[in-house]
Amino acid sequence: ETGVTQSPTHLIKTRGQQVTLRCSSQSGHNTVSWYQQALGQGPQFIFQYYREEENGRGNFPPRFSGLQFPNYSSELNVNALELDDSALYLCASSSRQGSPLHFGNGTRLTVT
Amino acid sequence: GQQLNQSPQSMFIQEGEDVSMNCTSSSIFNTWLWYKQDPGEGPVLLIALYKAGELTSNGRLTAQFGITRKDSFLNISASIPSDVGIYFCAGQLFKAAGNKLTFGGGTRVLVKP
Numbered sequence: 001e002t003g004v005t006q007s008p009t010h011l012i013k014t015r016g017q018q019v020t021l022r023c024s025s026q027s028g029h030n031t032v033s034w035y036q037q038a039l040g041q042g043p044q045f046i047f048q049y050y051r052e053e054e055n056g057r058g059n060f061p062p063r064f065s066g067l068q069f070p071n072y073s074s075e076l077n078v079n080a081l082e083l084d085d086s087a088l089y090l091c092a093s094s095s096r097q098g099s100p101l102h103f104g105n106g107t108r109l110t111v112t
Numbered sequence: 113g114q115q116l117n118q119s120p121q122s123m124f125i126q127e128g129e130d131v132s133m134n135c136t137s138s139s140i141f142n143t144w145l146w147y148k149q150d151p152g153e154g155p156v157l158l159i160a161l162y163k164a165g166e167l168t169s170n171g172r173l174t175a176q177f178g179i180t181r182k183d184s185f186l187n188i189s190a191s192i193p194s195d196v197g198i199y200f201c202a203g204q205l206f207k208a209a210g211n212k213l214t215f216g217g218g219t220r221v222l223v224k225p
Contacts, residue, residue, distance in 0.1 A: 004154070033212070042116075042200050042215030043155070056212060090154050100145060101213060103154035 004029075004104035006091050012110045018079045021107045023091030025072040032074040033101060034066060037088040049074055078109075086111045118201055118216030124224040125191045132187045133199060133219040140181035141203030145213065146173075149198045158199075159186070188221075196221055 005024045013019050025032050031050045035043035045058035049068035063079040072093070078085060088108050092101035118135045125131050135144070143162055147155035159170050161177035161184060168175055174187045184203075188195055198220050202213040 031211075035213075040218075042118075042202075042217050043213070045212035045214070048211065058212060092154075100157050100160045102157065103147075105152065105154045 004091055004093050004102055006089075006104040006107050008107060009105070010108045010110075012112060013081050015081055015083060015111055017081050018077065019081060019109060021076045021078075021089050021091075021109070023074045023076070023093075023104060025074065025091075025093035026102050029093035029095050029102070030072050031094045031096060031099075032068055032072065033092045033094075034074070034076045035090040035092065035103075036060070037090055037106070039087070043090055046076070081111045083111050085109065116201060116203060116214055116216035118219055120219060121217065122220040122222060124222050125195065126224045127192060129191050130187065130189045131191055131195075131221065132185060133201075134183060134185040135201030135203075135216050136183045137203055137214075138182070140205070141214075142181070142206045143204040144175070144177050144184040145202045145204065146175050146184070146186045147200045147202060149200060149218075151197075155200055191221075193223060196223055 004026050007022045033048040034046040037043040046060050047054050047057040052068045065077045067075045088106040090103050090106045092103045094101050115138050145160050146158045149155045159168050159175040164181050165179050166177040172189045198218045200218050201216040204213050
């Protein structure tokens, strides 16, 4: 059974640019969530996708958007990058809504 | 919004010691979870608690879901060097938007020099 995999592992972007981060859910998991973890802090909920629809969103602006594909893989897109977007972005999947989340190792995004 | 206060923020352990950390919330949760995060990796689930008062063990780890549903603690017995890392508590509320997890700020466990 493969776990949650994310790509790329590291990324450097310039302020104002756009970025796409990718995630493959753990086998058999149909729910995917994205979290932002700033340095020295706990992860913060961005949004969750279930059956290709966003079904919950945290306190993040609309320039944070996502997609979930029929194979349950997912993307996180961030437009108009700001310096404060520098963080570790974590993808997590679960077998059903409400069951424990299993996290990937994240993508470290640096915005300069 | 919901806030989770995790304490202590950091602690030093000596091999063989028992350690304890806790998490308190301003409001109730239906589920409490404890994760460990090592450098360069994502959080790994240690223990999940689903019922107020529940006491659950996973090897040397023991966690409890507080009766008020506003707190939880994690104990590590007979600590070993690989226990070093950052431990996060997380609360989940049924029917919350996206079944989101609310995380504490973490307890950083370090080895005594």
